[in-house]
Amino acid sequence: MKYDLVVIGAGIQGAGVAQAAAAAGYSVLVLEQSFPAAGTSSKSSKLIHGGLRYLETSQFGLVRESLHERALLLKLAPDLVKLKPLHIPVYEDSKRNSLTIRSGLSLYSLLSGLDSNARFKSLPSSQWDSLEGLKQDGLKSVFRYYEAQTDDAALTRAVLHSAMELGAECEMPGHFVSAHVNSHSCIVEFESEFGFKTASCRVLVNCAGPWASDIISRIEPDMYLPKVDLVQGSHLVLPPLLNNYFYLEAPQDKRAVFVLPWQGKLLVGTTEKIHYGTPEQAQCSAEERDYLLEVLSHYFPALEVDANQVGSFAGLRVLPRSEKSAFSRTREVLFEVDNEARPRLISVMGGKLTTYRTTALMALEKVKLSLPVKERIADTSRIPLSPVDWL
Numbered sequence: 001m002k003y004d005l006v007v008i009g010a011g012i013q014g015a016g017v018a019q020a021a022a023a024a025g026y027s028v029l030v031l032e033q034s035f036p037a038a039g040t041s042s043k044s045s046k047l048i049h050g051g052l053r054y055l056e057t058s059q060f061g062l063v064r065e066s067l068h069e070r071a072l073l074l075k076l077a078p079d080l081v082k083l084k085p086l087h088i089p090v091y092e093d094s095k096r097n098s099l100t101i102r103s104g105l106s107l108y109s110l111l112s113g114l115d116s117n118a119r120f121k122s123l124p125s126s127q128w129d130s131l132e133g134l135k136q137d138g139l140k141s142v143f144r145y146y147e148a149q150t151d152d153a154a155l156t157r158a159v160l161h162s163a164m165e166l167g168a169e170c171e172m173p174g175h176f177v178s179a180h181v182n183s184h185s186c187i188v189e190f191e192s193e194f195g196f197k198t199a200s201c202r203v204l205v206n207c208a209g210p211w212a213s214d215i216i217s218r219i220e221p222d223m224y225l226p227k228v229d230l231v232q233g234s235h236l237v238l239p240p241l242l243n244n245y246f247y248l249e250a251p252q253d254k255r256a257v258f259v260l261p262w263q264g265k266l267l268v269g270t271t272e273k274i275h276y277g278t279p280e281q282a283q284c285s286a287e288e289r290d291y292l293l294e295v296l297s298h299y300f301p302a303l304e305v306d307a308n309q310v311g312s313f314a315g316l317r318v319l320p321r322s323e324k325s326a327f328s329r330t331r332e333v334l335f336e337v338d339n340e341a342r343p344r345l346i347s348v349m350g351g352k353l354t355t356y357r358t359t360a361l362m363a364l365e366k367v368k369l370s371l372p373v374k375e376r377i378a379d380t381s382r383i384p385l386s387p388v389d390w391l
């Protein structure tokens with residue numbers, strides 16, 4: 001079996017690279033050890049968003065790109081990506097005061113190119129008590145703006161399905177075992193339902209998310225990967241106690257926490273905790289659960305949460321290792337290419353669900369010197385995406 005690209009992992013990044021590569025006319029094989037979105041891509045906050053809080057860390061390029069992709073996905077995938085109003089309450093003791101929030105939302109709107117979906121308003125105080133028991137004590141203003149919400153796993157399946165419609169092949173289960181990289185090609189060994197198989201490719205794409213370092217350790221000769229941290233983000237899954245969407249400032253440490261109705265449940269998240277175990281061991285700790293419940297009870301003092309009805313899930317962010325807190329580290333995607341002049345291996349780590357399409361285009365651009373000239377068969381910015389059940 002010979003391919004232009006073999007992609008390891010069918011999370012959103014692997015699915016996105018497969019779609020972009022197949023659309024560009026390349027032959028592609030995707031290896032996924034379990035099922036699409038088995039890793040982080042089913043454990044996100046499920047927002048297709050510009051990332052309002054990234055303005056604080058001056059990640060303007062990421063916000064602009066994300067807002068552009070949000071607008072595109074609202075058009076391409078209307079059954080998967082839907083606009084929702086989020087509320088930001090500002091109190092006397094909030095770290096970010098009304099002026100800061102107003103300025104942030106104005107800049108957000110500007111970075112969107114004044115898209116009508118980036119409009120915002122300050123709610124009149126007469127409407128504050130309609131917000132389902134939101135704490136009124138010390139409340140100074142409530143802003144309403146819009147973000148889009150998705151089903152992250154369903155979106156990943158739809159992108160993978162689109163890749164396969166464009167000709168990509170997928171081995172699932174297809175567990176990557178090892179690869180040997182030389183100046184002409186990569187020989188890849190993987191385990192499928194029917195035993196061990198071998199494929200060769202011009203470029204190997206490592207989209208294994210939190211397993212990226214494990215993949216690199218299985219490649220010969222030794223390959224470099226920058227040091228990264230796996231940072232766990234947990235969400236609580238509660239009964240549908242609220243109908244409105246909130247973007248809150250955690251009283252404990254002033255981090256942003258979302259409260260989001262989703263598919264008949266209420267999601268509350270997220271946390272940031274360095275994870276030292278294997279990716280499979282990620283799970284919401286008692287400490288994270290207490291932290292999130294405390295945020296909820298701080299803002300909704302009358303809300304009664306039955307401890308027996310608190311579910312959770314935990315995902316792992318792949319962030320560059322640094323002394324900075326996880327909250328202030330860049331959310332830009334990380335690319336690592338083995339050889340700029342003759343790339344045979346690229347690792348794509350972290351990034352956003354929202355920007356999977358532009359991430360895929362950037363990844364292809366970085367390895368194009370090793371790929372043949374092919375005739376493009378489609379443009380991913382024009383391919384509609386619909387929910388699929390069959391994967």
Ligand SMILES: Cc1cc2nc3c(=O)[nH]c(=O)nc-3n(C[C@H](O)[C@H](O)[C@H](O)COP(=O)(O)OP(=O)(O)OC[C@H]3O[C@@H](n4cnc5c(N)ncnc54)[C@H](O)[C@@H]3O)c2cc1C
Pocket residue numbers: 008009010011012013014031032033034035036037038039040041042043044045046047048049174175176177207208209210211215231232233234270314315316317348349350351352353354355
């Ligand atoms: C808590 C949290 C909240 C987030 N919220 C948002 C959000 O609201 N909006 C947003 O835009 N972004 C969000 N993100 C970011 C986004 O979810 C991730 O960047 C994205 O899902 C990463 O996808 P991935 O494909 O790189 O990794 P993954 O989804 O983890 O995919 C890796 C895949 O590789 C497979 N794999 C591993 N090893 C092998 C092997 N040996 N052989 C074959 N397959 C293998 C795994 O099974 C897995 O399916 C969030 C991230 C976290 C952690």
